[in-house]
Amino acid sequence: MLKSVIPRIKDWPINLIAQKRDKILQETISEAVLEFNKAHPTLSQLRDQLQKTLYLEHIRLRSEAWEVDPEDEKEFWGKVKKRLLQADPAHMDEDISKEQHQELLQDIMSRYANEIIGHFNPNMFWFARQLLVRVFARLFNSHFGGFKGIFNPQEKLKDKLIVAGPVEKLRNLSLKGTVILVPTHFSNLDSAIIGFGMDYIGMPAFQYGAGLNLFNSKIFSFFAGNLGAYKLDRRKKNPIYLETLKSYSKTNVLAGAHTIFFPGGTRSRAGNIETELKLGLLGTVMEAQRIHFEKNPANLAPKIFVVPLTISYHFVLEASSLIEDQLRRTGKEQYLVYDKPQVAGKGIWKFFWETFSKSTDITLSLSEPMDVFGNSLDEDGNSIDKLGNPVEIRSYFINKGQLKADDQREMIYTQMLGDKIIEGFFKNNVVYSSHVVSFVAFELLKKKLDYPDLFTLMRTSDEDREIDWDTFKTSVKRVIDELYVLNNKEQIKLSPMMTTKELDEIIELGITNVCIYHTNLPILRTKEGNITSEDLKLLYYYHNRLIGYGLHKCI
Amino acid sequence: MGSTSASDKHPVGVIGAGSFGTAVANLLAENGEVLFYSRRQEAVDIINTKRTNNGQTIHPNIRATSDLQEITNNCYLLFPSVSSDSFRQVMQGMAPFLRPDHMMIHCTKGFDIKLEPGKTILDKDIILKPSDIYTMSKVILEETCVKRVGCMSGPNLAREIANQHPAATVIASKFEEVIREGESAIRSKRLQVYSNHDIYAVELAGVLKNSMALAAGALGGLGYGQNAMAFLITRGLGEIIRLATAMGADRQAFLGLAGIGDLVATCTSPMSRNYTVGARLAKGETLQQIIDTSSEVAEGIKTVSISKKLADSTGIKLPIIQYIYKALFEGLNVEEALRYLMEYRWGYDADYM
Secondary structure (H helix, E strand, O other), X not given: OOOOOOOOHHHOHHHHHHHOHHHHHHHHHHHHHHHHHHHOOOHHHHHHHHHHHHHHHHHHHHHOOOOOOOOOHHHHHHHHHHHHHXXXXXXXXXXXXXHHHHHHHHHHHHHHHHHHOOOEOHXXXXXXXXXXXXXXXXXXXXXXXXXXXXXXXXXXHHHHXXXXXXXXXXXHHHHHEEEEEEEXXXXXXXXXXXXXHHHHOOOOOOEEEEEHHHHHOHHHXXXXXXXXXXXXXXXXXXXXXXXXXXXXXXXXHHHOOOXXXXXXXXXXXXXXXXXXXXXXXXXXXXHHHHHHHHHOOOOOOOXXXXXXXXXXXXXXXXXXXXXXXXXXXXXXXXOOOOOOOOOOXXXXXXXXXXXXXXXXXXXXXXXXXXXXXXOEEOOOOOEEOOOOOEXXXXXXXXXXXXXXXXXXXXXXXXXXXXXXXXXXXXXXXXXXXXHHHHHHHHHHHHHHHOOOOHHHHHOOOHHHHOEOHHHHHHHHXXXXXXXXXXXXXXXXXXXXXXXXXXXXXXXXXXXXXXXXXXXXXXXXXXOOOOEEOOOHHHXXXXXXXXXXXXXXXXX | OXXXXXXXXXXXXXXXXXXXHHHHHHHHHOOOOEEEXXXXXHHHHHHHHHOEEOOEEOOOOEEEEOOHHHXXXXXXXXXXXXXXXXXXXXXXXXXXXXXXXXXXXXXXXXXXXXXXXXXXXXXXXXXXXXXXXXXXXXXXXXXXXXXXXXXXXXXXXXXXXXXXXXXXXXXXXXXXXXXXXXXXXXXXXXXXXXXXXXXXXHHHHHHHHHXXXXXXXXXXHOOOOHHHHHHHHHHHHHHHHHHHHHOOOOOHHHXXXXXXXHHHHHHOXXXXXXXXXXXXXXXXXXXXXXXXXXXXXXXXXXXXXXXXXXXXXXXXXXXXXXXXXXXXXXXXXXXXHHHHHHHOOOOOOOOOO
């Protein structure tokens, strides 16, 4: 474990910001109101938006109520409805009506902001850290006392959770500006694992958004709610909520909160690395950087650093339900569910148990940190071009000597940043043996069966699923050779296991690892030694991890 | 909107003093001062004293210089117009002087291709993937710190612009402000300006049409008339669109000025280099003979080679390209090539939309 960059938890930015809760709330609301009025300047536009929001919230209340929802939810929206009726400009002076609409907007945004805002408690953080370390240690110990003994007793947590990449640079930069960590998203456990990993390398805690649904769980709510998680409600897609959320994020980034954004929005349902990002929250980062330059002299303006992070798992807790969901979405009527989806009821503890007690690991692979324009950074956080010359990024917001906001410009910059993030994801993707065996097995099956679509393929009978061992092994060899070529071109990374073990062992470990967690095995060897699968959907899911590199040409 | 154009207070820079660069400089000069870069001092002196370049008279608002830094220091808006062969090198040379508040609108219809040392795009054994191909805007983004990039493309034959004929062009950029600045700098009584946000498609359209200009020259060389030309232009557009979509572009821009507009202009202009190559080929000369007696390799020859190799690697069918390729590189007689195309089963018309 690395020494904390800032020794006292009380001095962490996240805690300093938590102390200013009221100020953050007020800024969030006033900024949200301001932006919303800019986008909807007339009374009739505002009224439309309020009505739309009311309508959407009524639907949500009726069709999808959660335990975590406040008790007065119905009452609140009932009142909104009443007030909206009363404020009808047809029945009163327009100025008064305007005022009442503004009050209403303010009240709704205030309610949302109060729901979203996260909290941080230094004592709780300390407590949670002790607890987690103990839990992990216990997982190991119970194993050492146990049966298999396939790894040596020196193996510790650091071999299980690997943080790879420019760790020292990231630590340095966290003292010089605001770090925005943008990870790939495969599992609901990502936030916890990244949080733990970042703590492990001595980074001060990050803010992150957690789905409000997770707060239905009292235990989660108790911990996460005190560890810097703010709440995101995916049910609320109304414009007023989204504006408030964006404003909250911007206010925090401006205040200097190191933040985790999952730019893919939701977990990757197909198991692939994201190639399309949701740019809304990322746009607030761009905006925040511009505001820093507007409010400060050039040399004193705080800087924002963006760091992509690619997570590698051998297996994903929710793989089954994610891929079911993906196939149902893309397949529509072509895809009828024949089998009941496998219930992922083994839960979190099983996942941790399997991960930390067996010979398997998780890698958090950091990309090179960059500024919001994708430029490289020197050790002090100064932007440099590819020749190492300094780049004055302030000037990206300038047109003919004038620094000012230009939404369209910033939207394109955000898209460009998104492209850089995706590039980082792919370049620093750490390939595991399990990814390779899944990729090859599925590609071979696809080639062998030559079905026009995925959905027919998924329903192939057991006997058709068999792949000859020699063919399989040769293909794995070819894919690994190509991976080495890509690795040399710095387009992908290989896990240590891939580079140190012999081919047969890589295959064996790959198969073992991807199957550790699942009841129906995505890939296995038959009695004759050939390769087959009990669950093609899962195989497809794990295969997808390596798409986008042109590897199918090696099959 | 137009009242705060870049040209009001600051000169606009034009990089590259070829015939199109000169035409662009003259167009810009109608709205304000222009700093005009040529790397040869000799050319700079002639432009500044004799007020002529490439047979075009130089507008009084133009001043030439061989000092790149003078241009980057004084201009916010730059129009690079250098050949695709030297574009990357020029950008590398400019990179140290460029700032993030510069905007660039390039006028170069060509690709930059990263090949292994010693290889050229005309080599037969080269395998090309769409990702190996760089449009000029990608070169700018890769080599410099400039992000606000655009391109100017369309049916704009340098000679006609020099002769003050009316024309229309497209300024494409993802950035509204680049389009705005570019438009207010270059729009005039003789140049109508349209905008497009899909810079990639506009750039592809500008390059891919070159193969068809070569084929048009071949038809002309054989003495065929407008029926054959219309056949070529329409089906040629289809092939261009199919190839561009395989390279990841959207179709829409190909139906505009930068697509069909430019294609018609180049295919029906017997003076262009590409057309001449086609015509000479049809008259029985070999590619080698043509290259040996030309000052530079016509862009169309490279485009045919690139298009054919991309068709091979992406698996799409481009009959016209395939047969021009055979005529250029595999010694197939042009009339033979045409005969094959006439026998080819095309199927459904307008299948590329």
